[in-house]
Amino acid sequence: MTNSSSARLSTLACDIGATRIKLGLVHEAKVIAQDMIASYSEGPLADRLPDLAAAFRKLCAANGIKPRDCAGISLSLPSIVDAATGRILAEYGRFRDMPGLDLRGWAKAEFGLPLALENDARMATIGEWRHGAGRGCDDLVMITLGTGLGTSAICQGRVLRGKHGQAGCLCGHLTLHYNGRPCGCGNIGCAEAEASSKFLSELAHARPDFAQSALRHEPLLDFAAVFRRAAEGDACALAIREHSLRVWSALAVNLIHAYDPELVIVGGGIMGSADVIQPAMQAYIDQHAHTPWGRVRVVPSQLGDAAALIAGAWLLQEQSLSL
Ligand SMILES: [Zn+2]
Incomplete structure (x- = not known):
């Protein structure tokens, strides 16, 4: 070249x-x-x-x-x-x-x-839409699970932006618990404040069973450690895993109800545990999303970084x- x-x-x-x-x-x-x-x-x-x-x-x-x-x-x-x-x-x-x-x-x-x-997050969504997991689908949302929770939506073949560029991008800051944890954005009980890498340490230390958990001895307390310890049966890790899966799934249902997508693409570093996250989110959405027209599919991102x-x-x- x-x-x-x-x-x-x-x-x-x-x-x-x-x-x-x-x-x-x-x-x-x-x-x-x-x-x-x-x-x-x-x-x-x-x-x-x-x-x-x-x-x-x-x-x-x-x-x-x-x-x-x-x-x-x-x-x-x-x-x-x-x-x-x-x-x-x-x-x-x-x-x-x-x-x-x-x-x-x-x-x-x-x-x-x-x-x-x-x-x-919107850039990642555009990449997946044009060249990755979202190819051929003109109505999709993407959630990136990482330090924070990034989101973005493609609606009817258009990148959803809104008047100031923030439409679809702030869904990690949708309220999941109105009396929940304060978030850096100014809101309370945001999905991001309930389950993201940024808040994981706070979340773990707030649990009474953390003192007995193998997580306490992890050199790096990240979601990879949580999923690994949960697979070994650690009670605290299992509880954090289940809580986080529910938060991400509830967030996905909120996005589905807001933006009417056919596809939810899930990416970000935490998706190193996609084998657990994808089926859990799919099952929750199948049960709780109101989509009388059919079924929204959950797929992992294909292009990563x-x-x-x-x-x-x-x-x-x-x-x-x-x-
Ligand atoms: Zn927030």
């Missing part, structure tokens, strides 16, 4: 997380090369842009491509993004300078390229058409 006509089909894609910034060179819906740099998200994102530019240049050079011959840059971010204007509307204690950044201006000045940006990178080409095309 050394001539500019094939490079034109490539996208420089970037998924900005709290600890890692993943970069990819994407060609025809495949990540052909990737790299990773540290986020240092407690500092400003502006300080990471020179390293990001250098990493993109390195990726291009290693693959015989000039950055300016690419279709553009895509960026997925852990925030609410107004995709039409390119404005980032909030920060959540990470990269506090995000709302004031002109990332499109940066991409133009640095590479002479257009830049498309979106919420990270690559989904948000692969979505970049579609997003660039969509945003260039709407500009």
Whole structure:
């Protein structure tokens, strides 16, 4: 791939997380090369842009491509993004300078390229919809189970965004318990505050049986440990597993009732335990979702971390058409 006509089909894609910034060179819906740099998200994102530019240049050079011959840059971010204007509307204690950044201006000045940006869960959903578990389905929702709970919806073949870009994206902050745990978003009893990696330690320590649990001796208290200890019969781990499966399933029912999808795609790091999560969510939905037209299927994501990178080409095309 050394001539500019094939490079034109490539996208420089970037998924900005709290600890890692993943970069990819994407060609025809495949990540052909990737790299990773540290986020240092407690500092400003502006300080990471020179390293990001250098990493993109390195990726291009290693693959015989000039950055300016690419279709553009895509960026997925852990925030609410107004995709039409390119404005980032909030920060959540990470990269506090995000709302004031002109990332499109940066991409133009640095590479002479257009830049498309979106919420990270929505990017993953677009990737799965166009190229992964959601191919051929124009009504779907996706839930990513990870540090937080990300959600997004595709309705009648359109990416659901709403007036300010937040429609469908905040369902991890739908209220599951009105007298539940306070969440960082300002709400109380959010699904995310009831069962996500961010709140797992708090959830476990609040249980009286935690003191007797093998979880107490885990070097890293994450959901992989919870599912492993639950499979061994640990009572505390079993209770946390059942609680979390119910929270994620109830959240899925809420999304089904709100957005009328045919498919629920479930992704994120916690889906390393998909063999337990997928059938549990399917059974709960079969029993509790009101879908008189038929059955909503629950499927694991197919593209994993690559989904948000692969979505970049579609997003660039969509945003260039709407500009
Ligand atoms: Zn919340």
